Amino acid sequence: MTRLLVYTDGKPDALRALHFAAKLKRRLNAELSVITVRSGTHAAEEPPPVGVKLTADQRTELPHGLQILLHAASVLVDEAVLAPIDTIKIRDIPQGHMFFCDGAVDERIAFYECFGHFVEAINKEVDEHGYSLLIVAPPRRSRLGHLVAGNTTRKLALDLDTSLLVVHGGGPDSRFLICADGSPSSRRIFPMLKQLLPAIRQPVDFLYVRLPDAEPQIVAAAEACLQEAGQWLSTCQKIGAVNVRESRSRADTILEAAGEASIIMMGGSLRHDVYRRMLGSLPMRILERTPSSVLIVKRLPEDDLDFMKDPLTCA
């Protein structure tokens, strides 16, 4: 089962992530959890009542982090992912608090309030529960804003231990643009695409940006990958356009092809950490500039050919 984790900080932008996550959850029948991370420690504020059932009136007195989660819960109730909340029971966890709410079907959705470093806290949850995708919708900031307040998406692109969906423009019904060039990095996309396929309504477009001086074996590997992927998606009746463009600037070409309301799907860079921190990577450059949503697949690399040939992968 696909496990989704959605991050909220209570700001209006975070609503996009919640709506996106709710739709994915319904279509994939996935397991969904919500997390908020606050700096500092929970010792700095009045502890919430733990282990007792809290009604709606009693919940108004809860600390800020739990209020953020309750707001997220109300959004999920509106999306019909959660049943209307009657009472909640807060529990202590080592790094904060959590509570469960009943889902619309026979399941529970966990809400976590964690304290500490943003990426470390999320990685800890990912490590513990094996989430395959983190969904975030950070506010758009200028370069000066990034300098002052920090660049959340860059931090996540560098250090998050699972795949990352940054929601800006577009939604689950938008066009999916898969940037595949046959490299080990881009081949990581396909196992995730297979998981997401039931949630994708529109045909999936492929884009391969070929450098003018690309070596023949690299071009051949890319074309073989696109052909395999095309055959696979044809059997699933989800194949759209396969675009091969030649350009010196891959980032510009991808941005132009994606427009403003697509879901750009890319494999996380496999370059050395020092290189990525110093010079960045293609997904990071796309993330900084695109108005569309970006899904960076950071699964551990694995040969994808087996599953592409498997005829049972469309469901």
Add this chain to the structure above:
Amino acid sequence: MSALAGVLMVVSYGMIRKRDIVRTIKATRGDAAVLTVTFLSTLLLNIEFAIYVGVLLSIGLHLAAVSHPRINSMVPDLNTGKMVESGRGETCCQMEIVFIEGSIFFGSADFVMGDLQRRLRNHPGMANLLIRMHKVNTMDASGVNILEILLEEIKLRGGGLFLAGINHRVFKVLKNSGLLNEVGVTHLHTTTGAAIRKAMRDYFYPDICAACPVSVFRECPQLKRGNWEIFGQGVQPPRRSLEEYPGPKTIDASENTAPAADTRNEKGEHGT
């Protein structure tokens, strides 16, 4: 001064918690040794050096304890598909599957290296090695060095090194050290089953499968018949004959026995 000495004696006596001392002595021999040595050092040395002695001894004992990770040979259970210890000593003729439980770091590097090399020496005809790393929490440059040496040996044998179930921390070490490219990203797999199939498809010698006296995997009956299409339509066996094979050209059934395995059970969560 006499009064102050008296106060100090009373205070220090009040700080002694007999229950904790008894518990520490009973807990482990290592804890008892640290307590005894630190106590004696306090009497014989300056107190700051005595504390150093105690801390260093604790670190040394901890390193000694974690320097022997569990390493077991594994095979899939043909009924359930789960990976289990190869209790009956049967292993594949072409691939050794080992499960490492613990960290691979400078303290355990020598032990891990010695164990894995011994396994390779015991099976001179085996060209592929699959290491299940689901329970390897951390790895450092010493671990990378071990894998590099094993990779060289495996490549000389004409096979591949496969890693299954590595976590992101270990993956980052492999990536940053450059070993990821040497091993090959397609040799890293989330599940043991996927790694086994990759090895079968790309590295197994059809002739050795045909001559192998055991059937360890579900795929073995088909592979013995030279049917590689179980991996996909049109997939052919690797074009290899025993002439290219660097190991012994005959299969010795007595060799096909795993090294003495730990008899404790391991409930593998990733099967074939």
